[in-house]
Amino acid sequence: MTLxxxxxxxxxxxxxxLAAVxxxxxxxxxxxxxxATVxxxxxxxxxxxxxxxxxxxYVAAVIWAFSPVSLARIWAVLLALVAALLAASGQLGPGTGG
Structure with a gap:
C-alpha cells in the first residue's frame, strides 16, 4: 500500500x-x-x-500553520508544545492530596 x-x-x-484549528x-x-495554575x-x-x-x-498558531513550513514540523512543534505545557501544569499545579 502506498501513501x-x-x-x-x-x-x-x-x-x-486541522493543525490550525x-x-x-x-x-x-x-x-x-x-x-491559570501558576x-x-x-x-x-x-x-x-x-x-x-x-x-x-491561538491566532499565532493559526497563522503559523499556514506558513511555508513543512507539515511534519508544524505538527511536531504543536504536539510537543501541548505536551510540555500540560506536563508543566501537572507538575506545577496544586497537589491532589487532601
Missing part, C-alpha cells in the same frame, strides 16, 4: 487546516490551563489572564 494521497495538495491543505485550540487550551494572582484573575493569553497564542 500517495499524502502528496496531494488537498491533503496538505486539510492537514494545515485543532492544534491551535489544544495549544491555547494548554496555555490557559498552565497560566499565576500568583487570585484564582479568577489567573483564569482570566490565561484565557486572554490563549487568544493571542
Amino acid at each position: 500517495s494521497f499524502i502528496a496531494r495538495p488537498g491533503f496538505s491543505l486539510l492537514s494545515r487546516l 485543532l492544534g491551535g485550540y489544544a495549544l491555547a487550551s494548554a496555555l490557559a490551563v498552565l497560566l 499565576l500568583s494572582a487570585p484564582r479568577a484573575e489567573a483564569v482570566l489572564a490565561g484565557i486572554q493569553w490563549s487568544f493571542a497564542v
Whole structure:
C-alpha cells in the first residue's frame, strides 16, 4: 500500500487546516490551563489572564500553520508544545492530596 494521497495538495491543505484549528485550540487550551495554575494572582484573575493569553497564542498558531513550513514540523512543534505545557501544569499545579 502506498501513501500517495499524502502528496496531494488537498491533503496538505486539510492537514494545515486541522493543525490550525485543532492544534491551535489544544495549544491555547494548554496555555490557559498552565497560566491559570501558576499565576500568583487570585484564582479568577489567573483564569482570566490565561484565557486572554490563549487568544493571542491561538491566532499565532493559526497563522503559523499556514506558513511555508513543512507539515511534519508544524505538527511536531504543536504536539510537543501541548505536551510540555500540560506536563508543566501537572507538575506545577496544586497537589491532589487532601
